Amino acid sequence: MHLIDCPWCGPRDEAEFAYRGDATVTRPAPDAGIDAFYDYVFTRANPRGWHVEWWHHAAGCRQHVKVVRHTMTHAIAATGRATDILEVPAA
Amino acid sequence: MTGRAFRIAGGGHIDRSRTVRFRFDGKEHSGHPGDTLASALLAAGVRLVGRSFKYHRPRGIYSAGPEEPNALVEIGTGARRTPNTRMTTAEIHDGLVAESQNRWPSLRFDAMAATSVAARLLPAGFYYKTFMWPASFWEKVYEPMIRRAAGLGRAATEPDPDHYEAAHAHCDVLVVGAGAAGLAAARAAGEAGARVLLAEQDFLLGGGLLLEPAHEAWRGETLAAIIALPNVTVMPRTTVFGYYDHNMLGALERVTDHLATAPDHVPRQRSWTIRAREVVLATGADERLVAFPDNDRPGVMLAGAARAYVARFGVVPGRRVVLFTNNDAAYATADTLLAAGADSATIVDFRPFGTAAAAARARGIEVLPGSEVIGVDGGTSLYAVQVRRRGTWGSTQVPADLLCVSGGYSPAVHLASQARTPLAWDARIAAFVPGEAARQRSAGGARGVFGIGAAAHDGAAAGRAAAIATGCRVGSEFVLPGRNGDADPTVMPCWEIAAPGKAFVDLQNDVTAADIRLARQEGYEHIEHAKRYTTHTMATDQGKIGGLVGAAVLAEARGLPVEQVGIPTYRPYVTPVTWGAVAAHHVGKAFAPIRRTMLHDWHVRNGADFMEAGLWLRPGFYPQKGESPWDSVLREARAVRRAVGICDVSTLGKIDVQGKDAGVFLDRLYMNTFSTLAIGKARYGIMLREDGMVFDDGTTTRLAEDHFFVTTTTANAARVMEHMDLYAQTVWPDLDVQYCSVTDQWASMSIAGPKARSTVARAVAGLDLSNEGLPFMGVADATVAGCPVRVFRISFSGELAYEIATPAGYALAVWEAVLAAGRADGIVPYGVEALGLLRIEKGHVAGSELNGHTTARDLGLDRMAKKRGDFVGRVLAERPGLVDPGRPTFVGIRSVDPKRQVRQGAHLVEPGSFKSLGWVSSVTRSVELGDAWIGLALLTDGKARIGSRLVAAFPLKDEAVEVEIVSPHFIDPENARVRA
Amino acid sequence: MTRYSGLRLLGHALSGHARWPRAWRAPDPKPSYDVVIIGGGGHGLASAYYLAKEHGITNVAVVEKGPIGLGNTGRNTTIVRSNYLFPENNHFYEWSLKLWEGLEQDLNFNVMMSQRGVLNLFHSDSQRAASARRGNSMRLNGIDAELLDREQVKAMVPLLDYDNARFPVFGGLLQRRGGTARHDAVAWGFARAADARGVDIIQHCEVTGIRREGGRVTGVETTRGFIGARKVGIAVAGNTSRVAAMAGLRLPIESHVLQAFVTEGLKPLVDMVVTFGAGHFYISQSDKGGLVFGGGLDGYNSYAQRGSLPTVEHVWAAGVAMMPCLSRLRVLRQWGGVMDMTMDGSPLICRTPVEGLYLNGGWCYGGFKATPGSGWCFAHTIANDAPHRFNAAMTIERFREGRAIDERGAGPYPWAQ
Amino acid sequence: MSAPEPAVPAPRSPLAGVATTGRYGAAGGTPLAIAEIPAAIVQLAARRGRAGDLARAVSGAFGLDLPPPGRAASARGIDAIWIQPDAWLLLAPRGAEGALAAEVKRAAGDAGSVVDQSHGKTLMSLAGAAARRVMAKGCRLDLDAPAFGPGRAAVTQIAQIGCVVHQRDAIPTYGLVVPSSLAIPFFEWLTSSAAEFGYEVG
């Protein structure tokens, strides 16, 4: 069971969070067109390895925590606030 | 056998001063506190305790712990009957009732044992090759037969009367297992100051120490020292069953199973989640069987178990003993049995003559070195063992009533492996041991460090290291047992004895060495294929004592070393876990919490029939005496259309939005524009998902320049908040906006009907209710019965309506005041059903139309979209498939014969056709249209079909009802009433 | 191929079972094939079988990185049904169910397909309506479905909680032809039958690259060297994104964990498949007697075949809430599988932008029941370079075009699908 | 037409009829104390970039230093509990309807958004030597020192219900704030968890 270090609340149990997917995609400019929005909403790198993703601390401070997590080992390399840029380990 | 007691006079860890009575298969037996069901029955001379899974072979007690494959029974009666309970861990108590299982009509005469005769026809995987002809026989004949024969115990069919709990614990160091290693680890970590949890599955702490009178003093001292430490918590009867991510372990505590009567308010069992900074696995080692013919007969037992029955339970499981071993450690069993009064002991040592054999001979014990057991004689009990010198033919018969077997010990690496710690092969002990892992270490037997002294030293070092890893300073040194008494742990691998007969590698599932070889021969040669083809290691003991043996047989057949073949993946649970313990509090009515509005009690008192809406309970309707549900729904709705009704709408989601950019924020979330909304005005809005489908709807009110009050549907309230969080925090973090749920702060009630104004006017103070004072979509503050309220002139029913919101604590006062005020107008409370009827007549969409499949265009709501500016879903709503004119669109339907019911979920088809053109999303009987059945639907070419007729097909009930396609706005399409 | 039968079993019993042949060969890869299928799960093996059987294409290899059938095929809860809402799905799954119904005889391997019935409970009027819409859609498409009321459900499954339930049972949607099959046997049966038709099943051979020349596929790089192919089919559930990426494709897929559980063996207790409508839970009993059950996704991206405790807690609670007698039973084992979740919960069986490269994936948590149908349609698509009408809608482009097949209406949130 | 203005009636508790005073559960020993505490509850959030201004305003008006994450602070009968970045719950003994919210709004001015939650949230307390063990039956937080202690607070979930946990003293006494619509199931969890130790509803 993941232990996620919320930048505000500290280490909290996975049970308090709602996963909200890939944090590397950014919402395109409003006039970017269907293809850009298609990419944003639908396509995913879906790596086996380090993944930068959103975990919404739904039962805590209600913040979207940015998490660098390994999708094979479930190890967490870093957590941060929504606007933080986090370092992703090499492999 | 008769006459001589199997219970010895002294020693061990049982309380001979007290007697406990229990029943097994209808017969009363007695034992002592400290006994397990297994030890008590052995003491009573019972040898046959169960039947195997496939061949129904007679089986006896094989082990003295949770690794037991054979001795499974149903414990308890009625609703408390618990199948597949291991006798070897079940503590006896007065009144305990146990029954053997998987046999018919009785344990001794099991008719199914006939399968044993046909065993040759039932090799591994036989069912994949047969039962295919005739095809129809599989389900009717073969499968029911297999199912009845298979399975083990019988489940109770009544609800479980006991209650369970879940609990959460945190610690610096979790020590799993309280043998020499675990006790030393817990003490070392505890004395270093770490917060320690020590979990032990047994009811006594000590593990292997419990068999060693010489170390009893150390066990006592160490336990006392541990218990004295305030920072150490000891949890007996607690099995750590699983090792999950980030050092979270699951454990099961058996709280009252061992008691004849459980105290009140205490759960039967408790499941724990334990978050540990460091983990020490001191889980010991499991003794292995050896695969030789008939190694499953009652009277065959693991050597360590036999020793445990004597040393811990004071029971001699046999008098004429043969011990078959490939290691020195098992020799102690012979000594222990002889010391306890066994008549004879013969040691059959697989290895050439060595020092242990010499020493045993010197003690007067017969040793047959370089020998092996090739079979046993006996049926439901044992009378002799067939022994042969290795490499020779022919054998000698050694009379025996007990055959103790030791194939060496495999470290209990279950938990370590679950945590994905790599396993390494240790040739010395011919077993896997855990490799390196972060924040976790194994100690003692669990990593192949055998022997009390060695294990204790290893445990102390591990406990200390774990404590240091959590930032503690090294604690004091304490006395540890010496290593001199430790046996040499080296084994000579001995997996299978080649001789004719059934040699089992998995006792419970009746898997033989031959089955494993057959699997390989047919191409199922990978260990995981062999496991699945033969079911090896898939029984309730998960192959604890024979798993590696089967792997070794496979390795031999493949010509590979065992370590290359490996063992099947370890998964939770180390031992099976009670379902109810993990479900804990959240069962029955508490499965999910019930949300109640502040008017709930009023609804109950007034006879409401409730319905679920997410977690909420809402009044569906308020039946009066003699009324059918439809009678009351129609009566309530009619009251709204003709006079006035009041409905509790407190469950709607409500969100308070503030900030300089609140308007901009809402503009971007909704299709509509809110930044232009006048203060004191409300507007209906539609929210899309980013993929362009409709997400939610509701009204939003502007309370001040920088202050809005948003409502959502009941179902989506939480999701809308999450949606806001996502966009506010990750997409537009620069906006100045603060919002929070105020769903529970405000109770709200809708007062609707032509007489709503009259009622509301009587109830509220300080408000001009004229069209000028409070126009349609206007909002104003006032009071009702002295309580502050906010009055919204909004309508869902299509009638003149007001929604009165009040801080929830005043809901009842306001509600009752409005009812009183409306009495003269004939006010009637109405429920969600009437509300639905009214909105269908009005053609308003609700949950069944906003089901995630529809676009605003489909629903005819696209005109609400703002012409300029960004909003969520705008771009993708324009994808070709979503603007395809062929998509079903929103229409009304009306039964041609008004008496004929149309049902929700019907499909619209051309007469005689099976092609669905659309579906009926909502239906009701109409009050406005003389009780006729009407509904809403999504229909291909909907607009164009208005005026035509189709069939509402409901083949599930063989119904086809002719309907007319109409506008979805059955009443007042001009909206005159709401503006009245 | 030695045919399997009771008589044959008897014959072999007399010779001590010493002469049973391998169920499938263990060939070395040839330099090239007409078709290489990546992935030796049920889908890959079925595809190869139907390529050989239906299209006469026998120069086919199935390359599998480990032993066959241990991916999701070897770890699923084995429910087979065709009770879908949208015609794009229900035609396809119904075809698959039809193939299941004759599969034993077709493969000469008892896959233990057991049409015990699948019952989906509902607990409110709105759930009843959604079930009715689905059931009616099935019936209009010629698929069996029955709508049961509470009393009918009670007669059929008396063990449910009818007295104290938080969410009372209103009724259920029943598909009697649904049921379960033995997961492992499906892989083995297809492997054996495909092998008998000449297909090479190459185990322990991982595809590490997809070679293309001029926009066309020419073969696959593997841990056992390059294998040439005129056509390559991907059927690697759980790894679809990774393998597709080898050909430069980025897909609308996320990989998530789904867990499953089995109890200790029991005498017959639950004789059909029952799914709870008020929480994530479903259950059936295996032929061996274990209650096999599961629930929803853990809900985060993962390639680890193991899950987390919050899901366990919910699933078990839902189980006892639905069927209170389960409380005293013990659960034996839990495991997980990697689900390639598409953004609409429906699969992909289609051509790709790369010529000669075909995709079968995105099965979410429901691809076991699809195994024969998926193999059949994929074989058709590969052989004809065009989809069959059963899988014509299962394209990648549907997302771009706004033609998602979103049964649940959950939207592009894989963890919610 | 309109009725004369009566006095504001006392608001009704969501636990009315459920939290009945008395002693329950196991007998013997000192029971745990469980109570509902009528409170005025206000949610206060800083406007974007105005956290400093807001802190100064609140400190000036109430003598209260808005606490950092994970903490609570008290002054002049008001408890402030951090609940979200730049957002707090303020709790005070129940007074006139809306009074606390109005006072806070007056102090905060345009530096803060203020929402009255006095009816939307319900405050309960649990006190006694075994309180931590009761909490462990639903709360996944580590409530032991040094992870938690007097003055610490956290937003979490207990028995599927969102809950603000505030440790008020060393007994320990916990203040527990839950949504009012879920106060009954929360109370049911609390009392069933406390039954093993015996409890008194005050």
Ligand SMILES: Cc1cc2nc3c(=O)[nH]c(=O)nc-3n(C[C@H](O)[C@H](O)[C@H](O)COP(=O)(O)OP(=O)(O)OC[C@H]3O[C@@H](n4cnc5c(N)ncnc54)[C@H](O)[C@@H]3O)c2cc1C
């Ligand atoms: C817990 C659980 C419960 C489920 N329950 C059901 C259910 O009840 N009913 C139902 O219909 N479905 C169910 N499913 C879904 C179902 O199991 C899958 O959709 C289905 O088995 C997929 O089959 P497949 O052949 O596509 O995949 P798999 O069986 O996973 O086969 C894919 C194969 O590809 C191989 N592979 C991957 N990468 C490579 C590579 N680079 N090179 C070579 N080989 C590679 C893998 O090793 C694997 O063997 C469940 C799934 C899980 C996990």
Ligand SMILES: NC(=O)c1ccc[n+]([C@@H]2O[C@H](COP(=O)([O-])OP(=O)(O)OC[C@H]3O[C@@H](n4cnc5c(N)ncnc54)[C@H](O)[C@@H]3O)[C@@H](O)[C@H]2O)c1
């Ligand atoms: N050849 C040998 O000399 C040899 C071989 C094997 C074992 N041993 C034994 O090794 C012991 C070494 O001591 P040790 O402390 O390492 O082992 P141990 O067997 O004495 O203790 C292990 C303890 O862990 C408990 N346990 C195991 N799994 C558990 C779980 N999942 N949850 C909770 N409790 C669990 C067991 O009940 C047991 O009490 C000696 O006592 C000796 O008897 C010796």
Ligand SMILES: Cc1cc2nc3c(=O)[nH]c(=O)nc-3n(C[C@H](O)[C@H](O)[C@H](O)COP(=O)(O)O)c2cc1C
């Ligand atoms: C339908 C089904 C029934 C199962 N029954 C059992 C069982 O009776 N005993 C058992 O140990 N495992 C059983 N398993 C689980 C497997 O042992 C195994 O855990 C699962 O297939 C996943 O493989 P893995 O654990 O090797 O990763 C069953 C699995 C499935 C899919």
Ligand SMILES: [Zn+2]
């Ligand atoms: Zn947080």
